[in-house]
Amino acid sequence: MITIITISLSILIASAFTLFFVNTSEIINSWKKGLRLMAYLKPGINNDGLKDLKLAIQALDDVDNLQFISKQEALSRLKTQMEHQSSLFENLTQNPLPDSIEIRMTATNESWQKIESLAAQVEALPQIEKVEYGQQWVGRFAHIISLFRLAGYAMGALFFMATIFIVANTIRLVIYSRREEVEIMRLVGATDNFIRIPFYFEGLIQGALGAIIGLVMLYIAYIFISSSVENEFSPGLFRFHFLSPDLLMAILLISMLVGWLGCFISLKQFLKQ
Amino acid sequence: MIDAHEKSSIIRMFHVHHNYGPKKALIDITLDIAKNEFVFIRGPSGAGKSTLLKLFYLGEPVSEGQVLIDGINLARIPRKRIPHLRRKFGIIFQDYKLIPTQSVYDNVALVLEAAGAKKRLIQKKVKSILRLVGMEDRLKSFPPSLSGGEQQRIAVARAIIGDPKIILADEPTGSLDDESAAVILDLLRGVHIRGATVIIATHDKALIRKTGGHVLDLQQGRLETSTFIEKQYDNAIF
Numbered sequence: 001m002i003t004i005i006t007i008s009l010s011i012l013i014a015s016a017f018t019l020f021f022v023n024t025s026e027i028i029n030s031w032k033k034g035l036r037l038m039a040y041l042k043p044g045i046n047n048d049g050l051k052d053l054k055l056a057i058q059a060l061d062d063v064d065n066l067q068f069i070s071k072q073e074a075l076s077r078l079k080t081q082m083e084h085q086s087s088l089f090e091n092l093t094q095n096p097l098p099d100s101i102e103i104r105m106t107a108t109n110e111s112w113q114k115i116e117s118l119a120a121q122v123e124a125l126p127q128i129e130k131v132e133y134g135q136q137w138v139g140r141f142a143h144i145i146s147l148f149r150l151a152g153y154a155m156g157a158l159f160f161m162a163t164i165f166i167v168a169n170t171i172r173l174v175i176y177s178r179r180e181e182v183e184i185m186r187l188v189g190a191t192d193n194f195i196r197i198p199f200y201f202e203g204l205i206q207g208a209l210g211a212i213i214g215l216v217m218l219y220i221a222y223i224f225i226s227s228s229v230e231n232e233f234s235p236g237l238f239r240f241h242f243l244s245p246d247l248l249m250a251i252l253l254i255s256m257l258v259g260w261l262g263c264f265i266s267l268k269q270f271l272k273q
Numbered sequence: 274m275i276d277a278h279e280k281s282s283i284i285r286m287f288h289v290h291h292n293y294g295p296k297k298a299l300i301d302i303t304l305d306i307a308k309n310e311f312v313f314i315r316g317p318s319g320a321g322k323s324t325l326l327k328l329f330y331l332g333e334p335v336s337e338g339q340v341l342i343d344g345i346n347l348a349r350i351p352r353k354r355i356p357h358l359r360r361k362f363g364i365i366f367q368d369y370k371l372i373p374t375q376s377v378y379d380n381v382a383l384v385l386e387a388a389g390a391k392k393r394l395i396q397k398k399v400k401s402i403l404r405l406v407g408m409e410d411r412l413k414s415f416p417p418s419l420s421g422g423e424q425q426r427i428a429v430a431r432a433i434i435g436d437p438k439i440i441l442a443d444e445p446t447g448s449l450d451d452e453s454a455a456v457i458l459d460l461l462r463g464v465h466i467r468g469a470t471v472i473i474a475t476h477d478k479a480l481i482r483k484t485g486g487h488v489l490d491l492q493q494g495r496l497e498t499s500t501f502i503e504k505q506y507d508n509a510i511f
């Protein structure tokens with residue numbers, strides 16, 4: 001029982017971290033999907049020139065799609081966004097905004113270097129006045145993503161090792177408390193395999209039960225937390241997901257492996273004596 | 274070439290020493306136990322009786338000297354053959370050493386399961402042995418619910434179910450009242466009559482007088498005397 005509780009708590013902690021990591025990656029991905037470059041055009045480009053420009057941009061690597069925004073449309077969007085400050089536009093005699101092209105990048109390829117490289121290539125085109133993409137913000141964001149990934153993997157590895165250590169030690173203590181039973185089995189002529197196999201099965205079953213209990217606890221917590229997180233943190237932008245069936249299966253198998261490993265290490269020490 | 278003496282011996286020891294760290298537990302023991310003997314290893318507490326028994330089944334390694342069990346030299350036995358060596362023995366302890374979380378049936382069946390016997394044979398033999406020791410109605414009970422005498426009867430059942438060649442009993446009546454002790458002794462006599470070699474470590478001189486047999490006297494780790502006392506099976510139940 002102690003072993004199952006220890007395994008289930010360890011699995012709960014490790015899988016809660018996995019859940020957090022998976023969903024945070026999801027949030028980052030949803031932010032990344034919104035990443036775009038704005039290319040401002042030089043004045044006086046005709047329709048043919050615009051067509052050629054679009055083709056030239058589309059031909060560049062990592063470009064997903066692009067959309068031409070005329071200076072009139074840009075002003076109209078600005079007015080909509082600033083409808084509470086409409087007085088600012090009253091004295092405007094001419095449209096100061098340039099024509100522009102909004103460029104969206106392919107979702108998987110937005111490393112900082114690629115964004116920078118694409119911006120430079122677009123800016124080098126003769127019809128382009130300037131390219132903006134929130135240079136500073138994107139740089140920091142890319143850095144944060146790399147750090148987050150690294151921290152995630154490091155913490156995942158630490159959690160995994162800590163789980164194995166805790167579970168193996170708990171099992172060791174439990175087997176230690178049953179050392180007399182092991183000793184009796186040896187005295188009646190039981191082979192090492194005869195002694196080991198029931199313990200191995202027990203380890204596998206305890207690992208499986210611990211994982212199931214831990215994951216059920218996580219699922220209950222997930223149901224309580226997910227709706228409030230979705231509403232408060234980023235409404236509509238992403239959906240809070242539970243662990244995928246593949247991940248659940250992996251956690252179950254890892255837990256069984258840990259249960260078995262705990263038994264294996266403990267019995268190896270006992271049967272050596 | 275095996276001489277006639279070696280042929281009839283089941284346990285032989287030659288100049289055996291055993292130490293626990295710096296403490297000498299057994300000193301220069303040489304002995305010979307014949308097949309189907311009823312042997313008492315007698316001596317006060319700390320004389321080395323339990324240690325001597327442990328050397329027979331490799332519960333302790335021999336520090337020096339040679340031990341032969343049924344012709345097998347223990348110094349040369351590979352580790353994986355030790356369980357097979359132990360199946361030659363049925364071992365009874367003063368504190369019974371039953372598994373408390375397993376039923377009487379499972380405790381006794383363990384010996385045959387470990388030897389790889391078939392389930393039907395195990396069922397048949399366990400019931401028969403429990404009948405022999407008078408515990409057939411307690412096969413579903415757990416050891417903690419039994420009295421000391423009953424637990425020792427289960428321990429005897431476990432020791433004899435595999436038809437071992439040698440029964441080792443370490444103070445088997447030490448924690449029992451006279452009546453229970455008499456039952457255990459009768460069971461051991463019965464096993465002896467059926468052909469097993471019985472070796473009992475005890476400090477109880479009255480027990481030896483009741484039964485008789487080959488008596489080995491241990492004093493402070495040394496084998497002092499080896500004498501024979503006449504057998505008196507006047508109250509045997511077999």
